[in-house]
Amino acid sequence: MTEASAYTPPSREPADIAARLEAYIARHERHARDHVDDTGDTPKIQRGFMDGLLLHIRRLEHQMRCFILFLAAELIERGLVKPQPLTLRPRGEADPAGPSIIIRRQDRELRLALSGKVRLSPFSITTPVIEGKSRRKSRGGKRPYTLMPDSLQPVDARHLLARYGRLYRVLLRADVLAERLAGRALTVKFSSADPREGWGPCRKSGYAPDETLRHGYLPSQVSSASVSEAPTALSATHREGGAEAGGQNNKTNPLYLSSLHSILAPEELWASAKELEDERGDLTSLHLMASEGLSAAGFPPGPDPRLRLPEFERWKPPEPPCIRLI
Numbered sequence: 001m002t003e004a005s006a007y008t009p010p011s012r013e014p015a016d017i018a019a020r021l022e023a024y025i026a027r028h029e030r031h032a033r034d035h036v037d038d039t040g041d042t043p044k045i046q047r048g049f050m051d052g053l054l055l056h057i058r059r060l061e062h063q064m065r066c067f068i069l070f071l072a073a074e075l076i077e078r079g080l081v082k083p084q085p086l087t088l089r090p091r092g093e094a095d096p097a098g099p100s101i102i103i104r105r106q107d108r109e110l111r112l113a114l115s116g117k118v119r120l121s122p123f124s125i126t127t128p129v130i131e132g133k134s135r136r137k138s139r140g141g142k143r144p145y146t147l148m149p150d151s152l153q154p155v156d157a158r159h160l161l162a163r164y165g166r167l168y169r170v171l172l173r174a175d176v177l178a179e180r181l182a183g184r185a186l187t188v189k190f191s192s193a194d195p196r197e198g199w200g201p202c203r204k205s206g207y208a209p210d211e212t213l214r215h216g217y218l219p220s221q222v223s224s225a226s227v228s229e230a231p232t233a234l235s236a237t238h239r240e241g242g243a244e245a246g247g248q249n250n251k252t253n254p255l256y257l258s259s260l261h262s263i264l265a266p267e268e269l270w271a272s273a274k275e276l277e278d279e280r281g282d283l284t285s286l287h288l289m290a291s292e293g294l295s296a297a298g299f300p301p302g303p304d305p306r307l308r309l310p311e312f313e314r315w316k317p318p319e320p321p322c323i324r325l326i
Contacts, residue, residue: 010285014074014175017067017286021171024063024279028056029164036157043158048151050160057163059269062259063283064170065125066290069255071178073293076186083190084183118162123170125177127258185254185299253299260291261304 010020035049045053075081099107170177259266265287273280294300 010282012289014071017282018171018174020278020282021060021063021067022168024282025060025164025167025171028053028060029161032157032160032164036161037154038157042156043161044154045157045160046151047149047153047155050155050157053160055268055272057160057167059272059279059283060167061123061163062266062269063279063286064123064167064174065257066260066286068125068170068174068178068181069257069260069290070286070293071174072182072185072255073290073297073299075179075182076297076299077293081179081182081186083187084180086184086187118158120159120162120166123166125181126254126256181255188252188254189298253302255294255299256301257290258301258304260287260294260301263288263291 011017032045032049032053035045035053037044098104264270265283270280270283273283291301
């Protein structure tokens with residue numbers, strides 16, 4: 001890894017943050033390509049390098065999520081966005097004379113296999129919580145013993161390189177994704193009967209951001225028409241609703257990210273940037289900016305539902321004896 005430049009306190013301007021994130025992605029991609037052997041038909045990389053590079057990608061993806069959530073919170077706080085519908089755009093009806101759905105799916109898979117490209121899952125910004133998911137029961141019998149993988153074994157590097165490309169595309173559309181999340185979060189907020197209720201984790205929904213390419217960059221480029229039509233009292237409403245939102249978890253939070261339960265970035269991601277002080281500083285600051293911004297906009301992450309803290313009412317001392325004079 002190349003040595004990090006002298007670290008300076010990060011700017012909170014969206015354009016400066018985006019420029020730094022772009023530099024981090026380019027630096028890690030150059031480092032990854034130094035270890036990729038692309039002389040054959042399929043680029044290969046040693047498994048040991050792959051594991052370390054995937055950890056760096058996870059750190060970059062976490063910074064990207066925090067950046068987009070920070071932009072969404074700023075749009076809500078400044079009243080620069082309007083509520084948006086939660087439903088997906090209706091798709092056109094299939095041609096009855098055309099091939100069936102199964103044939104079309106097989107044709108797409110064949111096209112993807114012939115193109116040599118890697119299909120990645122959509123980039124998720126929030127953390128959906130799927131309720132009622134039962135654990136798979138273990139089958140009877142012993143599991144076969146597996147040897148420790150060889151760190152020098154060459155493995156396919158296309159998935160690794162594709163995730164760098166996806167980071168570039170998501171960064172290019174950061175303002176579009178933030179505006180979309182903010183508008184739909186306002187719709188969920190205003191559809192509630194009581195805006196003071198607390199937020200819970202974001203459930204699986206049909207309006208997760210997709211990978212449709214729309215060019216845009218910063219929320220400062222929101223059109224004047226959108227700003228003029230935006231409600232002016234949103235900031236006060238969300239400050240009012242966010243003050244008491246941390247105590248309960250009885251409503252879906254559309255801007256929920258599980259790692260924001262802590263004011264510190266995940267320990268594993270923070271430790272992976274020990275040689276990159278500039279990126280470590282941005283990781284910490286972006287994580288805190290996202291947490292504080294969402295709380296100020298009225299969408300705090302709330303307490304971690306995985307914690308099982310004791311109910312201190314059980315340790316409440318008994319009431320003093322009631323002594324009455326006869």
